[in-house]
Amino acid sequence: MHISEGLLSAKVCLAGYGITGLITWYSLRKISHSSDPTAGVPKAALLTAAFFVASSIRVPVPPASIHMVLNGLLGAVLDIYAFPAVLVGLLFQAVMFGHGGLSTLGINAVIMGIPALIAAQVFQWHQSLGRHLNRTLSLNLFGFLAGVIGIGLSCLLFLGITILTIPSGFDAATEQTAIRGLTLVHIPLVIVEGIFTSMVVSFLYRVKPELLISSPSSHETSH
Amino acid sequence: MKLAIDQYAHLSSPIHRWDARYKLIGLLTLIFAFAFVEDLRLVPVMLLVVVGLYWLSRLPLEFLTTRLQYPGIFILAMVGILPFLSGETVLWRMGFLTIRQEGSLALILVLSRFLAIFTTGLVLCGTGSFIRLVKAMRSLGLSRILTDMILLVYRYLTELSYQLTTMQHATQLRGFQPLKLNRRNLEIYAALAGSLLVRSYHQSQEVYQAMQLRGYGVTPGSAQAQSRVTLDTYSAIALLITLGVSIGLIGFEVLA
Amino acid sequence: MSEPILNELPKSAIADKTSAIAVGVQVSDLVFSYPHQGIILQNISFTLNLGERVALLGRTGSGKSTLMENLVGLKRPNSGEIQILGTTLGPETLFQVRQQIGFAFQDPNNQLFMPTILEDVIFGPCNYGVPEALAREQADQLLAGFSLSEVAHRSVHELSGGQKRLAALATVLALNPDILILDEPTNGLDPWWRRHLAEILIQLPVQILLIASHDLHWVSRVTQRALVLKQGQIQVDQPTIALLQDRPTLESCGLPPDY
Amino acid sequence: MSEPILNELPKSAIADKTSAIAVGVQVSDLVFSYPHQGIILQNISFTLNLGERVALLGRTGSGKSTLMENLVGLKRPNSGEIQILGTTLGPETLFQVRQQIGFAFQDPNNQLFMPTILEDVIFGPCNYGVPEALAREQADQLLAGFSLSEVAHRSVHELSGGQKRLAALATVLALNPDILILDEPTNGLDPWWRRHLAEILIQLPVQILLIASHDLHWVSRVTQRALVLKQGQIQVDQPTIALLQDRPTLESCGLPPDY
Ligand SMILES: Nc1ncnc2c1ncn2[C@@H]1O[C@H](COP(=O)(O)OP(=O)(O)OP(=O)(O)O)[C@@H](O)[C@H]1O
Ligand SMILES: Nc1ncnc2c1ncn2[C@@H]1O[C@H](COP(=O)(O)OP(=O)(O)OP(=O)(O)O)[C@@H](O)[C@H]1O
Ligand SMILES: [Mg+2]
Ligand SMILES: [Mg+2]
Numbered sequence: 001m002h003i004s005e006g007l008l009s010a011k012v013c014l015a016g017y018g019i020t021g022l023i024t025w026y027s028l029r030k031i032s033h034s035s036d037p038t039a040g041v042p043k044a045a046l047l048t049a050a051f052f053v054a055s056s057i058r059v060p061v062p063p064a065s066i067h068m069v070l071n072g073l074l075g076a077v078l079d080i081y082a083f084p085a086v087l088v089g090l091l092f093q094a095v096m097f098g099h100g101g102l103s104t105l106g107i108n109a110v111i112m113g114i115p116a117l118i119a120a121q122v123f124q125w126h127q128s129l130g131r132h133l134n135r136t137l138s139l140n141l142f143g144f145l146a147g148v149i150g151i152g153l154s155c156l157l158f159l160g161i162t163i164l165t166i167p168s169g170f171d172a173a174t175e176q177t178a179i180r181g182l183t184l185v186h187i188p189l190v191i192v193e194g195i196f197t198s199m200v201v202s203f204l205y206r207v208k209p210e211l212l213i214s215s216p217s218s219h220e221t222s223h
Numbered sequence: 224m225k226l227a228i229d230q231y232a233h234l235s236s237p238i239h240r241w242d243a244r245y246k247l248i249g250l251l252t253l254i255f256a257f258a259f260v261e262d263l264r265l266v267p268v269m270l271l272v273v274v275g276l277y278w279l280s281r282l283p284l285e286f287l288t289t290r291l292q293y294p295g296i297f298i299l300a301m302v303g304i305l306p307f308l309s310g311e312t313v314l315w316r317m318g319f320l321t322i323r324q325e326g327s328l329a330l331i332l333v334l335s336r337f338l339a340i341f342t343t344g345l346v347l348c349g350t351g352s353f354i355r356l357v358k359a360m361r362s363l364g365l366s367r368i369l370t371d372m373i374l375l376v377y378r379y380l381t382e383l384s385y386q387l388t389t390m391q392h393a394t395q396l397r398g399f400q401p402l403k404l405n406r407r408n409l410e411i412y413a414a415l416a417g418s419l420l421v422r423s424y425h426q427s428q429e430v431y432q433a434m435q436l437r438g439y440g441v442t443p444g445s446a447q448a449q450s451r452v453t454l455d456t457y458s459a460i461a462l463l464i465t466l467g468v469s470i471g472l473i474g475f476e477v478l479a
Numbered sequence: 480m481s482e483p484i485l486n487e488l489p490k491s492a493i494a495d496k497t498s499a500i501a502v503g504v505q506v507s508d509l510v511f512s513y514p515h516q517g518i519i520l521q522n523i524s525f526t527l528n529l530g531e532r533v534a535l536l537g538r539t540g541s542g543k544s545t546l547m548e549n550l551v552g553l554k555r556p557n558s559g560e561i562q563i564l565g566t567t568l569g570p571e572t573l574f575q576v577r578q579q580i581g582f583a584f585q586d587p588n589n590q591l592f593m594p595t596i597l598e599d600v601i602f603g604p605c606n607y608g609v610p611e612a613l614a615r616e617q618a619d620q621l622l623a624g625f626s627l628s629e630v631a632h633r634s635v636h637e638l639s640g641g642q643k644r645l646a647a648l649a650t651v652l653a654l655n656p657d658i659l660i661l662d663e664p665t666n667g668l669d670p671w672w673r674r675h676l677a678e679i680l681i682q683l684p685v686q687i688l689l690i691a692s693h694d695l696h697w698v699s700r701v702t703q704r705a706l707v708l709k710q711g712q713i714q715v716d717q718p719t720i721a722l723l724q725d726r727p728t729l730e731s732c733g734l735p736p737d738y
Numbered sequence: 739m740s741e742p743i744l745n746e747l748p749k750s751a752i753a754d755k756t757s758a759i760a761v762g763v764q765v766s767d768l769v770f771s772y773p774h775q776g777i778i779l780q781n782i783s784f785t786l787n788l789g790e791r792v793a794l795l796g797r798t799g800s801g802k803s804t805l806m807e808n809l810v811g812l813k814r815p816n817s818g819e820i821q822i823l824g825t826t827l828g829p830e831t832l833f834q835v836r837q838q839i840g841f842a843f844q845d846p847n848n849q850l851f852m853p854t855i856l857e858d859v860i861f862g863p864c865n866y867g868v869p870e871a872l873a874r875e876q877a878d879q880l881l882a883g884f885s886l887s888e889v890a891h892r893s894v895h896e897l898s899g900g901q902k903r904l905a906a907l908a909t910v911l912a913l914n915p916d917i918l919i920l921d922e923p924t925n926g927l928d929p930w931w932r933r934h935l936a937e938i939l940i941q942l943p944v945q946i947l948l949i950a951s952h953d954l955h956w957v958s959r960v961t962q963r964a965l966v967l968k969q970g971q972i973q974v975d976q977p978t979i980a981l982l983q984d985r986p987t988l989e990s991c992g993l994p995p996d997y
Binding site: 227386393421 | 515551553574577578580581582584586588589590591592593594602603606607634636650651654
């Protein structure tokens, strides 16, 4: 779900870089104002690598196999480092594997990163909105939502940007059919992603709850 | 997953000799100049520049073609339908197949831009060690947090994908053979992903400790951070040429 | 130093399964190299017969782990053939052959990926259709045998180095493999556990045991035959005790027996 | 078995730095537990004097690694005090104290975090202001001494288990620490390397050497004093050779000397 080199006009690429630059600058400023800015670097870096490796796991859905995106969870786990993490991860995907590209790095970071930030916010609601639910249920539910929102929004942004900016217009009808068709195709994938995300969330909750920021366990012990 | 993007860093060529900082500025500008190209008359110029650049870099052609495969297929899948669906002017019709002019031209434009930008990016990353490139980014003022992250990700991307492969092997050796999507299988994949995250988190803590034990993060502006600013005439001239070409391309696009 | 305990194998356990085949593992002309690098294993050929317990020795970096990973089909040789219990190892036979082999990685972290140790131990049996309740019961016993009952519900990251090793061994033994291949199983274990592990392995009803190790004394109590890898080839193939007393050979292979 | 080489320390190296302080490391009443778990170390007190080479022994899971990580400030004790070369370990003094300590983790993977082995070795010196060219030169020598020149430009996961261990040791030695703390340094090394490492360590001009190990014979050649951890306490504090000959004590600590 990355936009390749050459597809977009330079203006869109530059706009992407502009937005990405702004959010990255804001994130970095928040990081360097934290008590020990270097402390989070190895954690963010290794988890970035882990997320991108984990997203290469191919889950068989006969007759093919799919892989997860996990950007919702990435947002939830990495907090202020999430956006820089997405940027760095995408840089590697572009350089090493040719997924995406250098000129489209900015716009791709927007496509993956902004939904990650929103999904992270939604996931945090498990502490407030999910307060009345049983802990596991609320984690599963909001994990699911984070997964769905992360990949869902990314898909919409991706489809929107490509179809609207691809040079030489289709007629409006073709465009609409295409969008509708592609959206329908993606719905099952989005749901599998949601389920998978909630499963990883419950794994993390069992094994290393502090990875889920301001984790329920620390919440629990404080009462 | 082998990330050998810099497997040809040891070659020697005019591009290899180009100082990483100047090269970074020069080639990135060129990439953007290519992105600006909309006028079909510029396409041959752009391709010529890229062919020249790749030839100068002495990188083997095979390096380009193997790396081109995946993203090439991807972009073809994205824009391959354009000639059939997009535009009014019919160039050619056979049965239900219609090839339209606007779509075809758009396809040519997109593919050439893709090829030009992709190749330039490959030359940028393939003609020097990746670490050197990251250090160049740092000395050009990119945040230390980002460059440190890039270096660590570079190191651990291979490591973790290796760990993942080994863990997957371990599942196979103990009889895990998922043929269909069901709850248990999905849960095992989630466990693999989760293990990878926890393992890397755990490792990151120890890595941070190991880094601290060896003096990380306390001596700002140490020898590593500052690289000498020398005026390298050769690199500067190369930069000027690239900037000239870039400005030419953009200028033509804006004026014409 | 006590004598290695020879011939204590419960032969019956072996006979009733595969009495027709005498050869368990046969490797012919195996060549292996990592991409972009020199050859690590060149023209390796050897045979392991049923009932044998064999040590694989060699200097650091001599290719022991690489050879073992070839044997279980995790790495594909450049050329050459591997036969396991009469079946030639290949993409189609892999799944079938692996059902009979247990392999413990050199790094136990790679082997433990489920949320808790207990779940890790039942993972294999469940894959082969053992009902979960039964698997759990057997796992409890196995973990108790490895003094891991207390940590059975912890995740890997909360174990000490030696405990990780023991847990990894437990996950392999849970499968009751016919052929057991262990890569440096004593690494990180304390002397008490090394002794106990030797006892466990000696009594284990496996048909073939192959152990890579740097612990010459320990391995001489568990195995009867030793292969030494050097410069990509098997340069020594002797009874383990004989090798242990053959100081010049050992020194020439870079394995000074006092250390 | 050759006699452990006592008193071979280059005393001059020690005298000229800190002749005033005789005590190198002093631990008083240290208590440690992991969150939500029982106490691992209870009321540990001991002193390491300058010039001493000390072994830290104990069963798997007895808390050796935990104790060492407390000593270098990677874990914070629940209570108790640690003094290193006269400075009390605390958040403010941590950085200063760490400049004098070299610590090698039990798992070498965690120690090697740069893209190549060479970069890893120069990482420490560069942080402490050694010019890169000089650091590189020293690193080349150090790596050659560990037979790692050939793999210096590889990344860690392309090394064998033993090579990782050696590389991790090289990164620590590159810092020329006053106090050297090694967690199971022989783990995964072949006999030749175990011998060679012993020789290197015996000649190393460090002021204090503390080694956790399960390899009793090896450690008795490198250290003169042994501490044994059991049930969260130091139950034995003896000269290493004396301990090695004291079979009943060893057996009671779960360390049968034959294994
Ligand atoms: N992934 C890899 N890529 C390239 N080379 C590798 C890789 N893994 C191992 N090697 C090299 O192959 C050789 C054999 O490695 P192997 O791990 O098989 O040795 P080993 O005998 O198991 O050593 P040890 O006793 O230290 O575990 C070593 O020289 C090592 O550097
Ligand atoms: N992160 C952790 N969380 C909880 N418990 C832990 C953690 N790490 C270790 N432990 C427990 O603390 C005890 C001491 O562990 P430690 O690693 O210090 O032992 P060790 O003496 O180094 O053992 P080994 O010889 O096997 O390395 C063990 O029982 C272990 O299970
Ligand atoms: Mg090995
Ligand atoms: Mg330990």
